[in-house]
Amino acid sequence: MDFKVQLLQRKSKIDKVIGEVFKDKNGLQKTVIEAMEYSIKAGGKRLRPVLLLEVCNILDGDIDYAMPFALAMEMIHTYSLIHDDLPAMDNDDYRRGKLTNHKVYGEGIAILAGDGLLNLAFETMLDSINNDPKLCNRGIKAMQIISKASGINGMIGGQVVDLEWEGKKIDIETLDFIHKHKTSALIEASINAGAILGGAEENQYLELQNYGRCIGLAFQIVDDILDEIGDEEKLGKKVGSDKSNEKSTYPSLYGIEKSKEIVSGLIENSLKSLEIFKEKAEFLRSLAKYLEVRDH
């Protein structure tokens, strides 16, 4: 089957489950639930949950048990975008071609919607763990990986440094810190949590971890490249914003061609880590290659 069809099928399955999470909006606090739903349903590739479920799948893990963890990854990702778009942070009016959360609901509700999604991510994982005590150890370990990746030594750490260095020239070490923490941490955590939930043996875990490190960084460099030479319509946002904000990026430090070479090297490296999984890893292989050539 064509890779893009497979990707779409996986995405649809996740979208369906997301739709069910926000069905009940009857309480006095319904505005915040609407705001959370607005942003989590505002498009998105569902890359993190797709990765988590696929890694669990190639290890013959329990996909039903893993689904709440996949949802949690998307909730955490969405909350980070809502807070990142706020006037006090990146001050963006549009994301994926739609108004950002605070432009629709106001800043106060947007802050609370972000808080609500982070909190709900943990509630969702805990419910799953509580429902199936025999997988408790794997669940706790996966939740631990996810919580570290989203915290001050992970994603939040990256956002802080990104915020502090805005508009200033930065060196490659600082840029790598931001990329690794702000973007790659959640992508890597999706893969590592999926590996734990699938019951990976140590060597399998290490290979998957390397796959995650490579595609996580490659993903962000491609983002930087697309911001410079991408198609606004396909991206659903203005390009060139990094340049006009004088943001240091891979293209600004290395140029477009060299940046593309770095991406190719990372993808190649990621594919080597999949060799031990043979034909089972076909989808993950195609996904890595797709991340290199994606246009949005």
Add this chain to the structure above:
Amino acid sequence: MDFKVQLLQRKSKIDKVIGEVFKDKNGLQKTVIEAMEYSIKAGGKRLRPVLLLEVCNILDGDIDYAMPFALAMEMIHTYSLIHDDLPAMDNDDYRRGKLTNHKVYGEGIAILAGDGLLNLAFETMLDSINNDPKLCNRGIKAMQIISKASGINGMIGGQVVDLEWEGKKIDIETLDFIHKHKTSALIEASINAGAILGGAEENQYLELQNYGRCIGLAFQIVDDILDEIGDEEKLGKKVGSDKSNEKSTYPSLYGIEKSKEIVSGLIENSLKSLEIFKEKAEFLRSLAKYLEVRDH
């Protein structure tokens, strides 16, 4: 021993453990850790951790195991204050006589410091669960109670309704919803989580749950009363802000005297629930009475 000395001893023990959490501030992201530390160390009664540990204690539970959950309660409480003080929410410049987080670090860092504390609360509880697998079931259940209480069906739900009704006349049902969710939820969760961690039997759990419900609501009504007739110096903030914001409160709906009567009734009710614990519950009894007469 005098109750106030006992309270101070418990508070000091918690302050000491909090001090150790934020020792390491060497990473590139150190600003956010400083900001988190600033607010969690900016005073506060440590009511929630004190309650959690004391409830666990009267049930002869493992206090070392419970400590990270107590810390988590204080982290969640602190994050909620940081976000609540933001310009887009209550827009407060001072809290407990000190500048609020965003006045010191700016709005962007304050948002991330709040996010960081919520996330760290879960990291902290998970580390504890992972360190002692034999208490895993209790730990998961306690974390579940805490996560529900801090989420959209708990504290965040209360904040949303509070924000939406700001400056409008509200009825007693809506005010009760706000009080119950915004303030009482975390106080109740501290008690209920402490009960689970201490291994409470069902009847013990139900009595403690009622104790929590009563003192949680009483605590907020006393806050409302203090905002009207309290001493600014002792409170560390301006009084009369509810009135000037035309905020509906117990005093505005019932008057001061009737509000005080309601508080007395709640405290009396809370004390009845402690009877089965006999002399072991002496501290919790004194604490309930203290909450009624506190001046800050």
